[in-house]
Amino acid sequence: MTVLVTGGAGYIGSHMVWKLLDAGERVIVLDRLSTGFDWAVPAEAKLVVGDIGDQDLVETLLGENEIKSVFHFAGSVVVPDSVSDPLSYYLNNTVKSRTLIEACVHQGVSEFIFSSTAAVYGTPAEAIPVKEEAELRPESPYGTSKLMTELMLRDVAAAHPLHYACLRYFNVAGADPLGRTGQSTPKATHLIKAACEAALSKRPEMRVFGTDYPTPDGTCIRDYIHITDLIEAHYLALQHLRNEGGNLIANCGYGHGLSVFEVIDMVKQVSGLDFDVVLSDRRAGDAVSVVADSSLIKSQLGWQPGHDNLQEIVTHALAWEAALERRNNKT
C-alpha cells in the first residue's frame, strides 16, 4: 500500500516518512519545499514537488498510485505570522486543505490523518490538563485555520466513506534518535530549538518571554512531547482507522508541564555549555499553562509514551542542531 504524506519534507512530516518506511509502507511525499528541504526526504520515498492546492496533481497522484491513506502535515505554523497575515493562513491551512480533502473524496481515500494543534483550545478556560471536549476558542488565525479543517473533516466523513483522525499537538520537540532528521527551519521561534541554537552559539542569547506569570518560577508551562512519541501516535491512528476503529480527535501530549526555566537549565546541563539568558517582557498571546489530558489517546489507541523525558528530548534536539550546523557549513 502506498501512503501519501503532505509536508513530508518538513520537521514532523519527515519523521513520519521515516516511520512509515521503517514499518514497510511505500511513501509518496507531496511538498512544495517552501519551508521543507528535499534532503529531508529519504531516498526510499518518492518526493513530488508540488502544492496540495493543485487538485489535478493530487488526484493524479492518488489515482495512479491507488493511495488509500493520507497524512496531512503541509501548512503554515508560525502563530505570530498568522496574526499579521491571516489570509495566507486561511489559504494554506484551510482553503488548500479543502482542495486536498476534495481530491481525497474523489479518489476514494479511506484514511485521512490531520496534523492539528492545541491552539484550537486557545487559553484553556477550565481544567488543566485540557480534555478534547474543552471549549474550542482559538486565539490566533493559525488555531482557527486548523479548527476549520477539523470541522470540514467531521462533515466530510459524515457524508462520504472517508475516516479521519485529528491529532492535536502540544509542544513537539526533539529529533529522530537515529539522527536521520530533525527540526531544520531557520529563524526558529520554538523554545527548545532556540535554546539549542543559543548553546551552540548560533544565536547570541536566549530570551525568556515573561517571568511574572502565576507559576512556581514565573515562566510559562508547556507540555513538551518527543517527536518519536508523536509519530507513534500517528502510526497507531492509521492502524486504528484501517481497522475501522472510527474517527478520532485526540490530544498528543504527556499530561504534565515544564517551565521555560526548566527547559533552559536542561539545555545548559545536557550541552555542558553556558549562554546568556535575557529576561524579557511577556510575548503577546502566550497562555500561562497548556498541558494535555492524554487519557483519550491512551485508551483509544493504546498509545504509551516511550520518551517522556526532557533530558532525552534535549539530547536529541542538540544532536540534530549540531548535525545541521555541520551540514550547513558544508553547503
Ligand code: UDP
Ligand atoms: N519562549 C521563550 N523564549 C523563546 C521561545 C519561547 O521564553 O525564545 C517561551 C514562550 O514564551 C512560551 C514557551 O517558551 O512560554 C513555549 O513557546 P514556543 O514558541 O516553543 O511554543 P508555543 O507554546 O508558543 O507554541
